[in-house]
Amino acid sequence: MKERKPTGYVIYRGPSLLDGSPIVAIALVHSTNAKTGDMVQTYILRADENPLQAMMAGRDAAICGDCKHRPSTGGACYVNVGQGPNAVYKALERGNYPDATPEAVGLMVAGRMVRLGTYGDPAAVPVHVWQWLVAQAAGRTGYTHQWRNEALAGEHVAHLMDLVMASCDSEAEADEARAMGYRYFRVRANGGAVARGEFICPASNEAGKRKTCSTCGACDGSERGALKASPTIIVHGAKARRFIAIAAA
Ligand code: SF4
Numbered sequence: 001m002k003e004r005k006p007t008g009y010v011i012y013r014g015p016s017l018l019d020g021s022p023i024v025a026i027a028l029v030h031s032t033n034a035k036t037g038d039m040v041q042t043y044i045l046r047a048d049e050n051p052l053q054a055m056m057a058g059r060d061a062a063i064c065g066d067c068k069h070r071p072s073t074g075g076a077c078y079v080n081v082g083q084g085p086n087a088v089y090k091a092l093e094r095g096n097y098p099d100a101t102p103e104a105v106g107l108m109v110a111g112r113m114v115r116l117g118t119y120g121d122p123a124a125v126p127v128h129v130w131q132w133l134v135a136q137a138a139g140r141t142g143y144t145h146q147w148r149n150e151a152l153a154g155e156h157v158a159h160l161m162d163l164v165m166a167s168c169d170s171e172a173e174a175d176e177a178r179a180m181g182y183r184y185f186r187v188r189a190n191g192g193a194v195a196r197g198e199f200i201c202p203a204s205n206e207a208g209k210r211k212t213c214s215t216c217g218a219c220d221g222s223e224r225g226a227l228k229a230s231p232t233i234i235v236h237g238a239k240a241r242r243f244i245a246i247a248a249a
Pocket residue numbers: 141200201202203204211212213214216217218219231
């Protein structure tokens with residue numbers, strides 16, 4: 001009988017760079033997502049605990065750091081942890097994802113688009129893992145809320161910011177990111193203005209969902225120049241109101 005190919009691989013097992021807890025990074029080479037389109041998805045999870053349990057207990061700091069949108073601190077994170085992350089963790093427990101080097105998986109996904117941190121902050125994982133994963137890719141998208149985390153090594157953050165966008169929840173944060181030389185992705189309230197040097201995310205409702213992330217690829221960090229424009233989107237979804245209150249706090 002023909003052996004089934006794995007749908008994903010563990011590309012990192014080790015301590016979180018955010019708090020030292022055991023974590024894994026898993027690259028799913030086959031998955032579907034309406035907003036992103038066909039992209040390789042990556043999940044950063046605690047290795048020792050179901051993500052729902054970790055989230056409720058606040059032990060998701062291992063993979064989210066001090067992000068203000070963590071549910072245990074009253075945040076409004078848009079990720080439904082009971083779905084994708086929980087399903088990926090259960091598949092991990094069943095042994096469905098073999099270990100593979102990020103170099104090897106990077107070759108498997110050559111020519112494809114890769115999303116860094118479908119769940120979890122890419123800052124938790126050594127940056128060389130991501131560099132290898134995207135080395136042959138057609139492009140990448142990714143975001144981090146940890147771009148001001150002074151507990152992280154400066155070199156780690158500098159290389160990471162070449163690959164991913166600074167997540168910003170206000171104009172003040174966007175100004176700060178810009179001053180640090182980072183491109184960013186800014187979430188704004190309904191009616192909020194688009195600032196100079198920003199453009200509306202083409203996958204948004206306000207832009208008529210003209211593209212998906214796999215056809216846009218603009219959220220690829222600062223490597224090609226911090227002067228490149230940064231996207232913005234009106235906050236949406238069931239938790240939008242809470243999100244704005246937290247962002248303004
Ligand atoms: S700007 Fe492009 S890559 Fe970034 S979130 Fe929007 S569609 Fe995706």
